[in-house]
Every structure is written in C-alpha cells, then in structure tokens.
Amino acid sequence: MSNEMVKRVAMAIYDAESGDPTRPKPDYVLGWKAFVPHALAAIAAMRLPDEEMIFRGGLVKDLPWDGKRSGRVFTAMIDAALENADLR
Numbered sequence: 001m002s003n004e005m006v007k008r009v010a011m012a013i014y015d016a017e018s019g020d021p022t023r024p025k026p027d028y029v030l031g032w033k034a035f036v037p038h039a040l041a042a043i044a045a046m047r048l049p050d051e052e053m054i055f056r057g058g059l060v061k062d063l064p065w066d067g068k069r070s071g072r073v074f075t076a077m078i079d080a081a082l083e084n085a086d087l088r
Helices: 003-018 031-045 051-060 069-083
Strands: none
Touching (some): 003 031
C-alpha cells in the first residue's frame, strides 16, 4: 500500500471529523497525520472484499486488457462497498 493512499484516507477521515459539529474537533496541530492509525485500520478492514464487491469486480475482469483493468476492478469493488454503506 502506498503512503499516498494512507495519506488520502487519513485526510478524508480528518475532513469528515472536522465537519461534524457533534464530534470533538480534531487536533489541528497534527492535522490529518493524527488519523493515520484510523486510515490504516480502515484500509485493513477492507482488505477482504464482501460478496457484492467480488461480484462487481468480476463484472470488470472480462474487459480487454489495456493496462488499466486492475484499477477498474478496484474502483468497481470500492464503489460496491460505498453504495451499500447505509448502515442505519
């Protein structure tokens, strides 16, 4: 996993925390770096895809190889996870 991905996820968590008035304000001194452990935990939790993610990734795998297919599979799998994120 690249440091860039960890940074992106940590920054997204930081942004989500800063925009929620019901939560304590994040540490502005550390900024997004305070959320690196959260980012690592979130990424690790997504390491094993669920059935819907596997199905959606499988729909993309049959596209012609153009050097970008693995990215399309990954995006399709993440999209499936996000679409099913309503956990209310």
